[in-house]
Each structure stands twice: as C-alpha cells, then as structure tokens.
Amino acid sequence: MTKDAITITGLKKTYAPSAKSPAKDALKGVDLTIPRGSIFGLLGPNGAGKSTMINIMAGLVIKSAGNVNIWGFDQDKNPRQSRAAIGVMPQELVLDPFFTPRGALDVQAGLYGVPKRQRKTDEILELIGLTDKADAYARSLSGGMRRRLLLGKALVHSPQILVLDEPTAGVDIELRNMLWRNVRRLNEERGMTIILTTHYLEEAQEMCDEIAIINHGELITRDTTANLLGRVSAKTMIITPTTPTDAPPMPAGITAERRGDRLALTYDQTQVTAETALDALRAANIHIKDLRTEEADLEEVFLALTSSA
Numbered sequence: 001m002t003k004d005a006i007t008i009t010g011l012k013k014t015y016a017p018s019a020k021s022p023a024k025d026a027l028k029g030v031d032l033t034i035p036r037g038s039i040f041g042l043l044g045p046n047g048a049g050k051s052t053m054i055n056i057m058a059g060l061v062i063k064s065a066g067n068v069n070i071w072g073f074d075q076d077k078n079p080r081q082s083r084a085a086i087g088v089m090p091q092e093l094v095l096d097p098f099f100t101p102r103g104a105l106d107v108q109a110g111l112y113g114v115p116k117r118q119r120k121t122d123e124i125l126e127l128i129g130l131t132d133k134a135d136a137y138a139r140s141l142s143g144g145m146r147r148r149l150l151l152g153k154a155l156v157h158s159p160q161i162l163v164l165d166e167p168t169a170g171v172d173i174e175l176r177n178m179l180w181r182n183v184r185r186l187n188e189e190r191g192m193t194i195i196l197t198t199h200y201l202e203e204a205q206e207m208c209d210e211i212a213i214i215n216h217g218e219l220i221t222r223d224t225t226a227n228l229l230g231r232v233s234a235k236t237m238i239i240t241p242t243t244p245t246d247a248p249p250m251p252a253g254i255t256a257e258r259r260g261d262r263l264a265l266t267y268d269q270t271q272v273t274a275e276t277a278l279d280a281l282r283a284a285n286i287h288i289k290d291l292r293t294e295e296a297d298l299e300e301v302f303l304a305l306t307s308s309a
C-alpha cells in the first residue's frame with residue numbers, strides 16, 4: 001500500500017480542436033505525488049492546467065495519456081474504488097436550481113451508493129452553515145451559499161481526499177475564514193487529505209504544507225511551503241533599539257542600515273542565522289526594544305517561477 005494519496009505519472013491532456021479553437025495541450029506529461037494527510041496546494045496562472053488536472057482526478061475529464069492512482073487504486077483498473085476515495089468541489093457552479101440543499105445532498109449520496117442510514121446530511125448541512133436553508137430552493141441561495149453547497153456535495157461519501165478548485169473565488173472574508181476553518185478541521189480531525197487551488201497566494205501560504213506550481217501544462221516545482229519561501233533567501237530584521245543609534249559594524253554577510261529610529265539588518269538566511277545578527281548587535285552594546293522580521297512571501301516565489309516561462 002502506498003503512502004501517497006495521489007500518484008500521477010506522465011499525465012497528458014490534449015483538448016480536441018473545435019471550430020473556434022485549435023487543439024490544446026493542457027497537460028504535457030506531469031508527474032506528481034501528493035502525500036496522505038497533507039494540505040496540498042496546486043498553484044499556477046490562469047490556463048495553467050490546474051482544473052484539467054483536478055477534473056481528471058475526479059473522473060470528469062478523460063486523460064489523453066498517463067496514469068492516475070488514487071488512494072492506491074489505479075483509476076483505469078479500479079474506477080469505482082478510486083472514485084469513492086475522492087470528493088471534488090468544482091470551480092464552476094453546477095447546481096440544479098430545483099433541488100433544495102437537503103435534496104441535492106441526498107441525490108449526491110444516492111449517486112455514490114451511500115445507504116440511507118449512513119448518510120450524514122444534517123451533519124454536512126451544519127458543517128457548511130446551511131442548516132437554516134436546508135429546505136430552500138437552490139435558486140434562492142446566494143452565490144456564496146451555492147459554493148458551500150458544492151463543498152457539501154463533495155463530502156457526502158466521506159472521501160479520504162477532498163479536492164477544492166478555487167473554493168474562495170468571489171467569496172466574502174467571513175465565509176472564506178469559515179471555509180478554511182472547516183477544511184482544516186476535516187484535515188486535523190479526520191485526517192482528510194486536502195488538495196486545493198487558489199489565486200490568493202496568502203491563503204496557500206497559510207494553509208498548505210506542500211505546494212506544486214504548474215504553468216503551461218508543466219510542473220515547474222513541488223516543495224514544502226517552507227522550502228519554497230526559503231528560496232527567496234534575503235531576509236530583513238527590523239530592530240527598534242532602546243536608544244536610536246547609527247548602524248554598527250556587522251560581520252560578513254549582514255548589512256545594517258539605519259531607518260529613522262530603527263535599524264534594518266539584511267542577510268541571506270541560507271548563509272547567516274538570526275542569532276549571528278543578534279550577537280553582533282549585543283557586541284555593539286545595542287539593546288533591543290522591539291523586533292520584527294520581513295518575510296519573503298509566496299507571491300515573490302510564484303512570480304519568479306512563473307513570469308519567465
């Protein structure tokens with residue numbers, strides 16, 4: 001039994017040409033493994049191929065070549081088991097306007113063959129905050145509520161893997177926070193593996209243990225979020241000394257600069273530790289009233305990796 005939630009090898013997808021557009025190589029041979037129990041981010045610019053990959057995992061799009069293994073089941077050899085292991089909240093809002101949330105969840109559970117006694121409709125309604133809308137027509141739900149219902153539908157068969165394709169696009173802050181709280185709970189309490197795409201890089205940085213970046217149908221990088229952030233190696237420590245002072249001499253690898261009442265120490269964090277910088281301050285008899293660091297963020301890494309391609 002593999003330790004991976006998903007193993008993808010040599011995955012290709014060419015969309016057939018239409019009257020309006022030529023054939024499109026949306027995925028050009030992607031290899032990717034996603035570990036069990038992780039919160040995994042799939043990032044990339046518009047048109048990179050993220051939804052294509054997710055929809056192939058979900059069995060909604062037919063791949064052109066390659067292998068997809070879900071929870072130890074080959075998608076081609078064991079379609080039923082591999083489908084049962086994954087729940088997908090799609091990017092597009094696809095809901096039948098004449099179903100109520102309760103009805104939609106029931107139909108979905110039926111599609112997955114979940115016996116009536118084992119259905120967790122009320123629990124899911126609670127989780128997605130739609131208990132008081134349980135019996136309203138879907139067409140009377142707001143956009144954010146519809147998104148939450150899509151999340152609920154992805155959960156009816158208690159999958160081991162939950163895939164969220166831009167769950168927070170156009171969703172207000174409160175709802176976004178609620179969504180992430182719930183997703184984190186599913187990950188922590190039930191050990192559910194979470195795969196998500198988002199264009200909010202702050203979200204990815206905060207939520208994801210590991211991240212893959214794809215562009216033009218190719219995998220550019222895959223690493224832990226910490227390592228990705230570490231690739232932007234310049235780090236700045238902003239010190240407020242108890243008494244304002246000029247920049248003291250610093251050891252090799254650290255530059256110090258006075259910024260008003262503060263001192264800015266910049267160093268390459270792969271070469272120098274924060275301790276070295278602090279020791280140098282102490283040696284110069286500078287006492288620290290306050291300290292903060294300016295971190296690299298995922299946005300810098302993302303732009304560096306995707307803008308040249």
Ligand SMILES: Nc1ncnc2c1ncn2[C@@H]1O[C@H](COP(=O)(O)OP(=O)(O)OP(=O)(O)O)[C@@H](O)[C@H]1O
Pocket residue numbers: 015016024025026044045046047048049050051052053091
């Ligand atoms: N059904 C389709 N028929 C033809 N081409 C398609 C189809 N779906 C997607 N494509 C093309 O495949 C490429 C990848 O699209 P995909 O939706 O996977 O990108 P994405 O990374 O999810 O982008 P976004 O961030 O905008 O959601 C794009 O060039 C897109 O135009």
Ligand SMILES: [Mg+2]
Pocket residue numbers: 050051052091165
């Ligand atoms: Mg997409």
